Amino acid sequence: MANSAEPSSCLSFTSSSHLSNGSISHNIPSSTASEAAGLSLEVLSLSKLSSSLEQLLVDSTCDYSDAEIVVEGTAVGVHRCILAARSKFFHELFRSEKGSSDKEGKPKYVMTELLPFGKVGYEAFLIFLSYVYTGKLKPSPMEVSTCVDNVCAHDACRPAINFAVELMYASFIFQVPELISLFQRRLLNFVGKALVEDVIPILVVAFHCQSSQLVAQCVDRVARSDLDNICIEKELPHEVAENIRMIRLKSPPQDDENNVEAVDPLHEKRIRRIHKALDSDDVELVDLLLSESDITLDEANALHYAAAYCDPKVLSEILSLGLADVNLRNSRGYTVLHVGAMRKEPSVIVSLLTKGACASDLTLDGRSAVSICRRLTRPKDYHAKTEQGQEANKDRICVDVLEREMRRNPMAGDVSITSHTFADDLHMKLLYLENRVAFARLFFPTEAKLAMDIAHAQTTSEFAGLSASKGSSGNFREVDLNETPIMQSKRLRSRMEALMKTVEMGRRYFPHCSEVLDKFMDDDLPDLFYLERGTEDEQKIKRMRFMELKEDVHKAFSKDKAERSGLSSSSSSSSKKDGINSKLRKL
Template identity: 75%
Template sequence: MAYSVGGEPSSSLSFTSSSHISNGSTCHNISGSETGSSLEMISLNKLSCNLEQLLIDEASDYTDAIIMVEGVPVGVHRCILAARSKFFHDFFKNNEKQSSSEKNGIGKPKYNMNGMLPYGKVGCEAFRIFLSYLYSGKLKPSPPPDVSTCVDNGCPHDACRPAIDFAVELMYASAIFQVPELVSLFQRRLLNFVGKALVDDIIPIVVVGFHCQSDQLVAQCVDRIARSDLGNVSLEREVPYEVAEKIKSLRLKSKQDGECENVAEDPLREKRIRRIHKALDSDDVELVRLLLTESEITLDEACALHYAVAYCDPKVVKEVLSLRLADVNLRNDRGFTVLHMAARRKEPSIIVSLLSKGACASEPTSDGQTAVNICRRLTRPKDYNAKTEQGQEANKDKLCIDVLEREVLRNHLAGDSNVSSLTLADDLHMKLLYLENRVAFARLLFPAEAKVAMEIADAETTSEFSGLSRSKGSSGNLREVDLNETPIMQNKRLRSRMEALQKTVETGRRFFPSCSQVLDKFMEDDLPDLFYLEKGSEEEQKIKRTRFVELKEDVQRAFHKDRAEISRSGLSSSSSSSSLKDGVYGKGRK
């Protein structure tokens, strides 16, 4: 019996049965053939289900090898993989020495997915679906929605980036592991995306088509991109060289045939712009400054900030912003602002840097997509809804969406500032002590958010909080005296430090209000003093420990309640603030 990729029988094995029925009469040839085919179908379907059960039945693990995919161990049966895939047959044969570890009683041999792939990426969910086909001969009718859809409620999910990326991963797996019938299937699926998807999202399709030597897929993508407004910079940075040259050749031919506007290009101007981009690639902002003085090209004319946001290190973006020579709300030739580019990259520190410099979060693209819409259409539910334990780094995709949503809401509520001033003593050391401890607690409880805020504010690692960030013998204590430092120098140093920490706190209040409210609760209850648990009498120490446990439980409840509210509402600023007040401030001080 031959199965199609979808699992339905595409043809039956035709044969004549010579068996006899119980009354001794011989079956007719036609009925015998039909009966044989039917039995064959039933038998193969049952075999398919039994083999698939080996994958899904965790109670009975008969696997003899492990493949690590995205840090997740996936158990496999080498005999099945070797029989179904020439790649795995050769791979296991060439790695026979590794399997000898079983004989020594060490355990199952372990392989890494990244070591098997010469190019591309295959995620855990895509690999499990690929395995299901190898075991059962059937492909699941629909992919898991948490990895093949986005979190934009207005998206039809017929050509959003997660859907494309998932099909691309399956195409890589099918081609690299040499299962040609699946290659044909996913090639057709990707061809359907080419006409629907945004041109930026076609790039991974043309890349997989190039690596998997699918001429038809590459040709369709080249034609679509050549007719689009995707710039040469994007082509050179993101598309294989051979494909980029084909696209440029088609565009040149179209210009010569008069199919598109003949825009005169200034070779000298283009050369100067490329020199600025190369300087950014080298992380040399000083060279950028020098190039700007030597030519009439400005940062905006070179779209240098757009380029840095798309391709450079976040520190380079920050340095370019510090030049104060670029318009953070400038639109490039495609109508994208710098923030739109940052939303596609999904790097929280870049997004916060731009917003803190005045980038407008509500500006739409030509097709009406704001930065938060762009970010949502690039984010999988699996990543957005991933649970983050307190003290662990938050998912970057979710962090970007939350920051952008809060900023949009903040713009709607402009004029109603709720950033309170610190009611602290005027003593400089006391203010610094408060700020150092507050930022240190932020690093402990909310590491990802604190890291972004500190990077924006140029605040170095806090040193005052005992037990967290200061090791024995360190010289970061504010009260330590440098005999070579004059009072004026010391005052200047401390004020500079205080400004950086103050900016860190203000950045946190603006972009991470829920985290800030949790920290407010900590600081109001004088929790820093609780970490000196060994001081005082036994009774005082006991009270401190009890209070510490209570506050820890308090903040955990508030943290998880706030996260749940964010997941339900989609507008993290308003819902999380109200829920946190109910969870934290609702309890009276003990």
């Protein structure tokens, strides 16, 4: 099993290659040579043990499992002695002897009955299970941790976040502390890059898993955003929502520039009544409330509310009243169709399109309803085959319906984007992409150059202490006083598209190298920047992880080189890898 994604906290299960590598032999004093040899033998033994235990999971011809855990309808064979030894949760569970038995007499447990909250899917449980058995963390499967948007970098799209959230739930509920720490860092990395609505599931898991640091980061991001109070109250625990409300009272959201007027309590109360009537599926009461006050459906954003939270039949009935603008934008610039796309309910989308919703309308950051839907959809769901007589896949239907509507009316509006919120979000995405491509050039120079040439990305700007080439096209953070906001937006968009295409090309033609980069960017980048900081033990762990990373780079390059055909192998990547150590130490 490749160890490109294993956490640095589990050193005893890692490869011993870094201990015998001549490049660091001079760092080991002769007085400790025997200790190093003993450690090398111990690590080698544990590595063999890890590989042997892995066979229990992957070898279907030898099923020695003595229990089953049913996840999303699929039974997963497990070995109670291993789970009980590695997890206090399973130790207590198996000791209590709960669970039904199948025909073979194996105890059977259902995942949904084991979880007091949250969700852990089949693929996430297999990743968790593999770590419990082997001490190595496999890379996240692309079919469940990426979206079907071709231009997405998959660094903070909803499927990537949801998969990490599931693994965080599993790590916390099944009580594996080292994994909790790892996935907390991953989720912290998402908070600054994700859309604010995609921070909500991170905040929910952080609250349930009692991660105060992660909660604080998410609360700060949401409180400073323009996310409306209704969404916060609907989707977050009351305690968290109240905390955000108090923060906003002390310091109003910086992004909410349009809400500078004082809120009329009576006006707000009447809007709340309309929303409660919608929650009760009582359209007649909604009509009565409208007639008794001067509030309109548009002022209450009733269509947005119904598209997000109500039964599709209620939305259809409200649309039939003919009293609301189906293409109205809310305070965040989202149309009703944008909100419907976020919900991914086909009947909602079809109802809106039937009543004249415009599929080509863009959000303030340039997304259409279909791009929103694609960014929320996993390849597993999109490409899932539907057997005759079974319910059709809703994710695929939503994307297909919106794509057909776009083909029918392809004229998209030209939106002038000057939002400060969008500019900040775009800068964060560009920062990630620039860093990722820059490290690709450092680790895999020839492969990165080929991917950049295909994408016409030229070179990278100067970031994270890495010096750009002298021919750099310039830092996107530099200000040109002659450049209008619209011109800047177009320039940054063009740059981001080129970098996204570079990453996409890398994933397509150099998948193993891309896996190493994904793991490095998610988990190791902050720590390895500062190898000499921290306690002596922390520095030792960082150096050992660095040597593992170097080995991962070599293995990934060798795999891609062996697998690809039609592309000439390059000696430059292998010749430059010996210089990675010295380059990273200078960062």
